[in-house]
Amino acid sequence: MYRFMAELDTAARSPSRVGVPEILHPHHNTIQLGMVEPLSRSTLRFHCLRQSPQYLLTYPDYLLEPQSSQYHLITGPVPGPPDSSQYSSVSAPWFTNEPIPSIMMLADLRAPLASICVPQPVDHQQLQEGLIEFTSHITQPVVGNVGGDGEVVLGYLCEQGPVFPTQTSAQRNDVTLSQLPQHHQATCSPCEPRDMQPQAPPARTAGPLCELKSRKPCRCSRSQCLKLYCECFANGMMCSNCDCSNCHNNAEHEVKRHEAVQLCLGRNPAAFRSKMAGAMSQRSKGRRNKGCNCKRSGCLKNYCECYEANIMCSISCKCVGCRNYDGGSDVGLREKTNDVISIRPVSVITPAAVQAVCGCLLAKAEEAELELQCGAHAEHMVLEEFGQCVARIVNAMFKHGSTC
DNA sequence: GAGTTTGAAACT
DNA sequence: CAGTTTCAAACTC
Known part of the structure; x- marks a missing residue:
């Protein structure tokens, strides 16, 4: 979140260069290219190019304040100048310091939404009465920070998929406004998908971001892609262009899929939350939700979830013979980015x-x-x-x- | 590409 | 909660 906020902040100060978020549709894997237009030092407007203007999202001041909530319900209508009377945004602390699992269904969002300040004419009672009330009244995008690292979720109820994870600055290449087609810079009118392709495809980097992992097709054969063995399922994504067989992790088996989700959530409420999310959202503390249990890999192979996530093992891990720590081994250790180094939990107390x-x-x-x-x-x-x-x-x- | 290794998830 | 089985990814040849 802080990284994303920092980028927004930078964009506000340097209007000529802003990050371009990509919205990945969980069902279709289509990529939409959005554009951030710096309107002022503290307010940015999101142009969702494929969508009509009423879907504009505005990020007001509080989103740039570190002490503000990670989660927000953006209300509209938003078009027009960032006049404070034209939009209202409600800070929504759904899950303190917890990411929104991108597998969450609309029904799953009902409870947290009911607990926040909901704009008129919707009231909490209506929300609590059921999904129908929920879907019939809440028509604005829901914005949340996933993983605490600037991965933003846009949940729009009228879409087939409720969640649109965007890439973080870490997973995409920045594109300057000057690199975009002129009409993208000037307006937010709907555009053809071909116009939305980024100038440079985002580089794959290790990390907990499900939308990136989901790009890699799974090859599940026995789990029907409805168990956490399946990376697509575990990342909250439906399978798309995968090599799996007898896949039920798709819209055609929505009921069964939802049952599987509930089963997993019943077993572990944090099942769909990124295991490394804590490391990202609490990097100053250098912790993550759950550590690894490696025994034979020395935590220096991709078998190790920590190593795969490009982070070092921590006190949360129960690994044996761990060498995935600062100074643990010069061989096999990946080149760490500055960001990763900064989240090293404890450099000495390994x-x-x-x-x-x-x-x-x-x-x-x-x-x-x-x-x-x-x-x-x-x-x-x-x-x-x-x-x-x-x-x-x-x-x-x-x-x-x-x-x- | 087939077979092996590995560790998480699921099960008992 | 510990031990075992299942599973799919990572790895090796």
């Missing part, structure tokens, strides 16, 4: 270091036991050993210029 410290403490305790030391003295020996370990860790921190 799982291996913790393991080593525990080993030292156990050894010292055994030594005290063998020497038949009294309890107090044994405790003193262990604590002294712990102090030495901490000192070594601190030395390592300063030596490597790390922080924890």
Whole structure:
């Protein structure tokens, strides 16, 4: 989110160069090219080129404020200058610090929407009465930050797919306004899809973003693509151009698909939330939702979810023989981007270091036991050993210029 | 491309 | 919750 916000902020200050979000349709895999037009220092207007003007989304001031909510319900109509009387936007803290699973169906959105301030004439009671009320009244796009990394979801209820994940700045190449067709710069009139192709295709980068992963066709054969084994399903996407067999992860099997979603959510409410989302949304804390459990790969192969996501293992991991940490191995470690480096949870206090410290403490305790030391003295020996370990860790921190 | 390895998900 | 099985991706040859 912060990265996206930073980009918006930059765009506002430098109108000649803005990021161009791409909207990927989860069902059809079509790509729409949008355009961000900086209207002022703090307000941007989204042009969804394929859509009619009434779908314009406005990002007002609060979206650029770090302390504001990640989730917003944009109300309209929005066309026209960014006059404050022409749009109203309601901050919607649906799930604090949690991404919106892109597999969420409209019904799933009902509860969170009912908990937020809903613009007139819709009231909470109507929303709580059911999906029909929900769909019949909420006709504005729902905007949310997915993964905490600027991956924006646009949920529009009249579309076949409720969720439109956009790419983050990390997954797309910036395109300057000058590179766009002139009519795109001037208006937001509907355009043909061929006009929406980006100048340069986005490079695939490792990360938790489902829309990118979903581009890779799955090859499921037994799961009907309705279990989390299927990456498309796990990423909240329907299969499209996949090599799977007996696939039920499509619109034709919507009922069964929805049942599978509910089953997974019942088993694990966070099943469709990116495992690495926490690392992105809480990069300052360097945590993620769930760690890996690798045993044989050393967390240096793509078998490891952390390694695949281009992040280092953390205290959340239960891996054995982990080498996916700063200094764990020069071989096999990927070149880290600055962003990734910045989210390293703890540069020195790695799982291996913790393991080593525990080993030292156990050894010292055994030594005290063998020497038949009294309890107090044994405790003193262990604590002294712990102090030495901490000192070594601190030395390592300063030596490597790390922080924890 | 077939077979093997790996680890997450699902199951018991 | 731990152990086992299933599954599909990653990897090797």
